Amino acid sequence: xxxxxxxxxAPGRKVLRAxxxxxxxxxxxxxxxxxxxxxxxxxxxxxxxxGSSYIEPLDVLRTLLGGGDRRETGIIFxxxxxxxxxxxxxxxxxxxxxxxxxxxxxNPLASPDILGITWGAGVGAVGVIVVGGYRGQVSGAAAELxxxxxxxxxxxxxxxxxxxxxxxxxxxxxxxxxxxIGLSAIxxxxxxxxxxxxxxxxxxxxxxxxxxxxxxxxxxxxxxxxLALAVLVPVTLVGAHTLGGLQFGDDTARGLGIRxxxxxxxxxxxxxxxxxxxTAAAGPITFVALATPQIAxxxxxxAQPPLAGSMVLGALLTVGADLTLRLTAxxxxxxVLTAILGAPYLIYLFVRSRREVRA
Amino acid sequence: MTRLRxxxxxxxxxxxxxxxxxxxDVLDGSVTVIIGPNGCGKSTLLRALGxxxxxxAGAVLLDGKRIDRLPTREVARVVGLLPQxxxxxxxxxxxxxxxxxxxxxxxxxxxxxGGDEEAVRSALAMTGMDVHAGRVVDELSGxxxxxxxxxxxxxxxxxxxxxxxxxxxxxxxxxxxxxxxxRRLHTERGTTVVMVLHDLNLAARYADTLVAMRDGRVVAxxxxxxxxxxxxxxxxxxxxxxxxxxxxxxxxxxxxxSAHLRPDPS
Numbered sequence: 001x002x003x004x005x006x007x008x009x010a011p012g013r014k015v016l017r018a019x020x021x022x023x024x025x026x027x028x029x030x031x032x033x034x035x036x037x038x039x040x041x042x043x044x045x046x047x048x049x050x051g052s053s054y055i056e057p058l059d060v061l062r063t064l065l066g067g068g069d070r071r072e073t074g075i076i077f078x079x080x081x082x083x084x085x086x087x088x089x090x091x092x093x094x095x096x097x098x099x100x101x102x103x104x105x106x107n108p109l110a111s112p113d114i115l116g117i118t119w120g121a122g123v124g125a126v127g128v129i130v131v132g133g134y135r136g137q138v139s140g141a142a143a144e145l146x147x148x149x150x151x152x153x154x155x156x157x158x159x160x161x162x163x164x165x166x167x168x169x170x171x172x173x174x175x176x177x178x179x180x181i182g183l184s185a186i187x188x189x190x191x192x193x194x195x196x197x198x199x200x201x202x203x204x205x206x207x208x209x210x211x212x213x214x215x216x217x218x219x220x221x222x223x224x225x226x227l228a229l230a231v232l233v234p235v236t237l238v239g240a241h242t243l244g245g246l247q248f249g250d251d252t253a254r255g256l257g258i259r260x261x262x263x264x265x266x267x268x269x270x271x272x273x274x275x276x277x278x279t280a281a282a283g284p285i286t287f288v289a290l291a292t293p294q295i296a297x298x299x300x301x302x303a304q305p306p307l308a309g310s311m312v313l314g315a316l317l318t319v320g321a322d323l324t325l326r327l328t329a330x331x332x333x334x335x336v337l338t339a340i341l342g343a344p345y346l347i348y349l350f351v352r353s354r355r356e357v358r359a
Numbered sequence: 360m361t362r363l364r365x366x367x368x369x370x371x372x373x374x375x376x377x378x379x380x381x382x383x384d385v386l387d388g389s390v391t392v393i394i395g396p397n398g399c400g401k402s403t404l405l406r407a408l409g410x411x412x413x414x415x416a417g418a419v420l421l422d423g424k425r426i427d428r429l430p431t432r433e434v435a436r437v438v439g440l441l442p443q444x445x446x447x448x449x450x451x452x453x454x455x456x457x458x459x460x461x462x463x464x465x466x467x468x469x470x471x472x473g474g475d476e477e478a479v480r481s482a483l484a485m486t487g488m489d490v491h492a493g494r495v496v497d498e499l500s501g502x503x504x505x506x507x508x509x510x511x512x513x514x515x516x517x518x519x520x521x522x523x524x525x526x527x528x529x530x531x532x533x534x535x536x537x538x539x540x541x542r543r544l545h546t547e548r549g550t551t552v553v554m555v556l557h558d559l560n561l562a563a564r565y566a567d568t569l570v571a572m573r574d575g576r577v578v579a580x581x582x583x584x585x586x587x588x589x590x591x592x593x594x595x596x597x598x599x600x601x602x603x604x605x606x607x608x609x610x611x612x613x614x615x616x617s618a619h620l621r622p623d624p625s
Contacts, residue, residue: 015471024458024471106448167374241467244459247451251411251442256515257435257463303451 029300029309034346037277043316044088047323048080086217086281087319087334089225091288095314096236098289099296099305100271103243104264107173109349111290112155112275115180119187120158122210123151126191129206130198148280149222153275158183159269170250171264198245212285212335214322216238219264221281236270240307243267247304285335287342288314360387362551363408363438363519367417368573370403378575380417385519390545390552392562395572396596401555402443402523404572408553409440409521435463439517443524445508447496453507454492457482458513476585484515485547486540502533509540520544522554526561534558538565563587563610571595587611
């Protein structure tokens with residue numbers, strides 16, 4: 001049995017009950033992911049339809065639901081779907097990871113690409129590509145699993161370093177961002193060093209990966225991401241009920257009965273894992289994790305980046321950026337566009353936060 | 360009766376010891392106010408009572424059990440606390456802030472119940488913040504903001520409340536307003552209150568028990584009339600002052616003697 005009704009003392013909130021379970025929500029917080037998902041279906045259908053033989057978006061949707069002819073089914077499922085599906089999954093993972101980092105750090109600058117998590121994953125992935133030789137000595141299943149696993153380990157190591165280095169009797173958002181910028185610098189310098197020592201072919205492959213690229217993604221890359229997200233997302237969402245309390249200072253959060261260090265450390269590692277897995281599949285597509293939680297927060301008018309909204313908007317932004325580039329400059333990988341969008345936004349955030357510190 | 364007590368606690372940060380071998384019983388259903396000069400360890404002691412700081416030696420006991428070994432959620436259903444100058448995230452509404460006080464009574468699958476609703480409603484009504492429930496916390500005046508935070512600890516529905524300098528940064532009218540609220544909490548809900556205050560006259564007026572600290576030790580404790588003497592002010596605060604009966608409450612009223620007003624010794 002479930003029932004939705006107004007929650008008396010909290011204006012604008014509704015309560016959803018199912019037996020002993022009950023959640024509160026605001027209509028806008030639900031509307032943002034629903035509208036976003038509808039838009040995502042449209043953008044994804046157009047993106048899947050695009051290619052050397054064009055397929056109408058409606059036919060794409062019909063085919064995805066199992067009603068297409070053999071030719072369309074073959075093209076879409078064998079060739080086109082992995083790219084868009086990877087965009088959706090990777091974007092959603094970045095959006096969720098960004099929302100968690102920003103909530104924990106209480107700072108809109110905190111996102112896995114700024115904090116060095118994606119570069120940690122990059123070191124792992126490029127290390128395997130260059131040292132192991134992606135198409136050389138390591139092949140088949142080892143290569144398919146090796147790169148994502150190495151990226152996951154690299155991202156988690158970066159996450160642990162970030163937590164250890166920015167912990168001083170508690171976490172300060174600014175210190176975390178500064179430590180993260182340092183870790184990023186170390187990370188990308190290792191990546192560039194690996195590229196210079198590596199084999200030319202491997203280095204070329206690794207270079208397109210470094211920018212963030214969906215074009216070459218096949219089923220073999222989508223599988224591990226989907227599997228990892230299927231595990232990580234539910235665990236994160238269950239653990240996320242402490243996020244509201246963690247947004248206060250440490251003392252207030254402890255007063256509310258939250259085991260601050262355990263909850264924050266656990267969520268931080270989960271978010272690092274999400275970002276690392278996404279990076280492993282498509283490279284560090286910047287800006288998505290940085291911007292989507294803040295966009296979702298403004299659309300939903302909440303004080304905390306909404307998790308579902310951040311995931312859906314992350315997917316929408318990633319697939320949308322991919323489609324935009326394919327329509328205008330097909331040779332460029334998706335990470336180029338998100339980086340171009342991200343740079344001015346990052347400057348805006350820095351200027352704005354400087355002002356807040358002075359105020 | 361005492362549910363919360365400190366036994367021989369040594370407190371400090373890193374190598375520095377701020378409080379050493381201190382005993383304190385918090386009397387149930389009373390208002391205890393800790394006073395003392397800056398740096399005497401009164402906030403440190405309050406943090407230890409609220410298990411925000413683990414003693415280096417000795418123990419803080421809640422119902423006879425070591426508070427740092429009890430599950431923190433369990434403690435949070437008994438002891439509520441309001442740190443000095445707490446900060447709320449940008450854009451948070453009063454209703455949301457107060458709702459978050461229900462955290463120790465909730466779990467990930469049960470985030471709202473009739474009990475939550477009732478607790479939030481009555482907390483908002485008691486502080487008079489119900490009319491501001493939909494407003495954003497950072498747009499409130501200082502006094503309203505403090506009442507919003509107190510509402511959050513009220514929604515937590517604890518029988519004990521620890522307040523660290525709850526009236527700092529407020530003007531006198533709002534100071535009285537907040538302390539009246541604390542006192543009302545105590546009479547209407549029987550809440551045990553421990554707070555740190557700087558204003559000695561207000562401390563004397565609102566406390567059942569005064570605890571005077573200096574250099575990490577309790578120098579005196581008891582009824583305000585017994586504790587707040589000219590001798591104690593000199594011993595604890597190095598303050599030359601007259602103590603008169605407060606014309607409104609009859610509690611001690613501290614009137615400092617300033618250097619330029621001191622009678623010429625010659």
